[in-house]
């Protein structure tokens with residue numbers, strides 16, 4: 302059966318702001334307390350979704366979460382009505398208020414790990430929401446993510462939904478940002494590639510020293526078990542600790558793969574040659590000829606990779622079988638990265654086209670094109686079972702841009718997070734959105 306890869310992008314929520322919440326993510330900490338523009342952020346994301354849909358790629362939308370998360374504040378002892386809860390948190394714990402207000406669910410590469418039906422033991426598509434345990438603001442996401450995924454992929458005969466892994470550092474899980482699926486045809490069995498920062502149960506296991514390793518080996522292994530993946534179709538690799546310490550907080554800041562192609566930096570993985578050899582051998586056993594496009598450090602340094610987000614690009618297989626690379630504008634601003642892209646296109650390799658997008662609002666929090674999307678490979682029958690209201694087309698684009706225009710602010714600072722009107726505006730917007738996307742009552746304030 303015909304199969305393809307769909308991208309589900311996170312719609313940026315109305316509270317998008319710069320709070321410097323992510324130690325180890327140099328864009329987040331570097332832009333802390335800047336003035337954000339939620340309206341522009343959401344429109345930039347929608348423009349990318351629409352452009353890819355117009356190019357013929359299957360594109361869906363994942364809704365934002367309800368923020369500020371007043372439930373989380375109540376669990377921490379802030380009591381009273383919503384306005385009182387916000388006022389007390391703003392006065393006594395502004396850092397906590399900022400954390401529960403983050404629009405971080407926009408980065409749906411961290412929403413879940415997804416295994417297509419061709420890879421799993423029961424022939425269903427498996428989803429495990431990521432516990433995002435390394436950062437408090439992100440650890441608030443997985444329950445709502447699970448509810449949204451169930452509202453979009455509801456058919457239990459085709460889709461299996463797991464709970465997030467135990468919320469504990471031993472099982473730190475960052476979802477698809479540390480997971481790549483290589484394959485020939487999207488509907489044929491592929492090789493799932495899990496990249497972790499450190500093994501958690503082995504005392505003294507190697508890992509970064511300056512910044513945290515967010516993903517553990519044990520989390521990756523648990524997901525492979527839950528999804529029923531065959532060991533001969535799984536490869537585990539450890540991130541290069543020096544790369545994490547240079548700001549590569551997720552593997553998707555240093556590598557991206559799709560189909561039979563990997564596009565990665567020379568310093569992405571520990572024991573890189575062995576990792577690539579294992580990928581190549583396991584793909585060859587599935588009849589797939591693996592192709593690696595490796596970028597040397599003397600052409601693009603780790604620092605340039607982190608600042609330009611060259612590898613946080615989307616690698617998309619066009620209908621002619623060649624690859625399109627969707628990069629953020631910052632890659633053309635950096636002269637060394639831009640020159641590299643020109644050489645890449647001239648090289649005659651598998652990447653035939655580069656498209657540039659302005660995603661500055663998200664980029665300033667460390668979220669590039671690849672962070673903003675969750676990939677789900679689907680057969681046509683599975684795609685037909687997806688909630689049809691979430692697929693991007695001209696009509697949905699018009700409705701969503703109109704909705705953003707009506708509900709979103711064009712400036713938001715840390716001080717605004719305490720404004721009870723922002724909470725009310727956000728709830729009103731999301732209430733309307735659940736109608737547009739036919740999601741049902743998925744938000745706590747609707748229950």
Ligand SMILES: N=C(N)NCCC[C@H](NC(=O)CCC(=O)O)C(=O)O
Nearest residue numbers: 320321322323326329410478551672
């Ligand atoms: N690489 C991928 N797949 N995703 C990028 C996630 C960026 C996100 N930034 C933030 O959460 C910053 C929020 C703030 O500081 O306001 C993070 O660090 O988890």
